[in-house]
Amino acid sequence: MLNDYGKSLFKPLCSVQNVVLAAAVIFILSLLNLSSSELASWAQALGSIAAIWGAFQISNRQVERQQSERAEERNRQASAFFAVAKNAVDAANNFVSFTQHSHSFMIVRMNWNLMYSHSIESSFDSLKLLPAHELGTYDLVIAHSGLVASVASILVQTRNSLGTTALPEQEYIFLLQELSMRLSNLNFYWVNFTDAFAAAYPEPIMSNASPAGTVR
Known part of the structure; x- marks a missing residue:
């Protein structure tokens, strides 16, 4: 049969x-x-x-x-790549948005230690492990490198500033300004990433592609 x-x-x-x-x-x-x-x-x-x-x-x-199966596998892989990148960008956006709501240094530091540090660090580790050579296009590779560098800069700046038990008010204000600037840089690369992704992979659905705090 x-x-x-x-x-x-x-x-x-x-x-x-x-x-x-x-x-x-x-x-x-x-x-x-x-x-x-x-x-x-x-x-x-x-x-x-x-x-x-x-x-x-x-x-x-x-x-x-066989061609159909290869196309489906390519789209599944692309969707996974996109989800990893979006998770890292969203984690950074959520933390920086929290810092911009007039919270004190101690509240920001406490929430960083309890929640935000873990979400950003784990998503950043996944972002770094994405095989850049498999992303498919030059524009995606460049945008991915920009995302990695931007999230890394937010992590380093935050660790250095919140690693102390206290921070002078002027330095804390400077920290908030730095985080806001680095977040803008991150979202710039995120827009480039989503545009390059849509051009390279028209099939996967990018639902809620814009991270918190950005406008598309």
């Missing part, structure tokens, strides 16, 4: 056009009043042609199936 894939390979051979053509050939041969040996030769010739045509059709369907 044939499975579903085997049946799908033979469907083109059982089309209405092929059935009508076969019937027409049989009818014409019957009108020619051929001898049994001549009829056998014709049947052999037609059988050979049908076998070649069938093999061609089956091979063509197999190639199409």
Whole structure:
């Protein structure tokens, strides 16, 4: 018994056009009043042609199936790459947005230690591990490098400033300004990344592509 894939390979051979053509050939041969040996030769010739045509059709369907499977795998991989990048950008956006809401140094430091540091660091590690050579285009590689550098700068700046038990007010204000500037830089590369991704991979759906605090 044939499975579903085997049946799908033979469907083109059982089309209405092929059935009508076969019937027409049989009818014409019957009108020619051929001898049994001549009829056998014709049947052999037609059988050979049908076998070649069938093999061609089956091979063509197999190639199409392989191409479709490769395209689906490429899109799944691309969607995973995009999700990793978006997670890192969102984590950085969420933290910097939190710092910009008039919270004191101690509140920002406490929330950094309890929550934000873990989310940013883990998402940043995943972002760094993305195989840049598999992203597909030059623009994606450049944008990915910019994302890595931007998130890294936010991490370094925050670790250095919040690693102390206290921070003078003027230095804290400077920290907030620095984080805001670095976030703008990050979102610049994120826009470039999403644009390059959409150009390279039109199939995967980029739902909620814009991170918090950005305007597309």
